[in-house]
Amino acid sequence: MIGEGTAGAARLIVADAHPVVRRAVRISCDALPGLEVVGEADTGSALLAVCQELRPDVAVLDIALPDGMEAIRGLNDRQLVDIVVVLTDLTDGPSVMEALRLGVEGYLVKSSALPTVGKQIRRVLDGERVISPEVQRIAVRELGAFARMAREGSEVRATLTPREHEVLMLISAGLTMRQMAKRLGISPRTVETHMAKLYRKLDVRTRVQAVSRAVSLGLIELR
């Protein structure tokens, strides 16, 4: 699987559940000078392992893989590649927004982009952010809700004390009041006071509501 490599060619890894898609990407890229597929993976975790080993320049992956989105986070956190390109048929609003928030350089839809995928990746390598037109429309639709969430979230967040924020994190991690008290080195009674204030600021009454509101405001992320 390891290619010898033309000097200076951009090295790609393709992750997709379907061999036929991986093959299509390989054929499309190999037809172009300066692009070379050096490895393949069929899951997100396999992609991380292959990238760790081969250190490619570009990872092309389908976020419909069960651990696809997680793999992008892993690639980012461990700085394994310079460029991440999503090649998928998954175009629901939340997936599109999440991928864009993770800073992917390309978001290509298989059904329209697969025949020219090599050329699209070439454009990304030339510094363009390439997003399929149908995805752009979806992203714009989601953008308003995202901006609103970011605005409201930061307004609420600014009102929380560091302690209340800590308590919020622990609530979302599922700790009991007693466990929180122990973790923070304060009495359960004090935790209760922090929680009451937190609930008031979030405008909620229960733990579940607190977590769901905090998620919708982007204060915490459930992975």
Added chain:
Amino acid sequence: MSKRPVAGHPGGSTSPRPLGVILVDPLPVVRAGTRLLIDDRPDMEVLAEAGSADEAVEAITRVRRTRVVVLVGLGLAGGHDAYWLIRTLRERYPTHAILGFGANADPTAISRALFVGADGFVDKNIDPVDFLQALRRAADREMVLAIPTASAVGQIVEGIERRREVEVKLTDREREVLVVAAEGLTARQIATRLGVRERTITTHLARIYGKLGVGSRLAAIRMASQSGLVSVGASE
């Protein structure tokens, strides 16, 4: 180009009330040009024009309409700039559609406009037909991004993300201090401006640097300006 809106056809008895547009831009020539374009269409009309944020706030109080689009030129500068206006209108008129309006605006400016509550952004350089269509879509409560290169959407998302990261960390007061600091004032001058002691300002600044993970005022301002929290130099 020759496309006529269906609503304007003769005999169209069901045609809704024209959509009302409020034009806010510091440049009279921009307002005049835009007005010509809008008033030429049967399904929309300009209700008011304003050359500053304060004039706009004043003019909008006299508007009695439900289907309203406010076009806010991002070139509005000063204490009450375009972003102040968008935020203010968003709070007071939740049902009005508010669109940022500018020429060659960078993604940071667009994300900043969206962050403070705009329902979209329209570039002055797009085709007139697309421009008018964007207004109609905005009036129908759709998010609108009418820009020459739509792939900027990724950069806009990043801009909002960065803005949130910076803003989430700072208190209102710290943000205020940073905005004034971006004007290049000394700690003493900032203190005078905000009516507090110099010592308080240096404490605020130190805390801001700590929260943003930077070592200098310049770095803090650079970060805040990349996130669109403050404007450095001329806007738009």
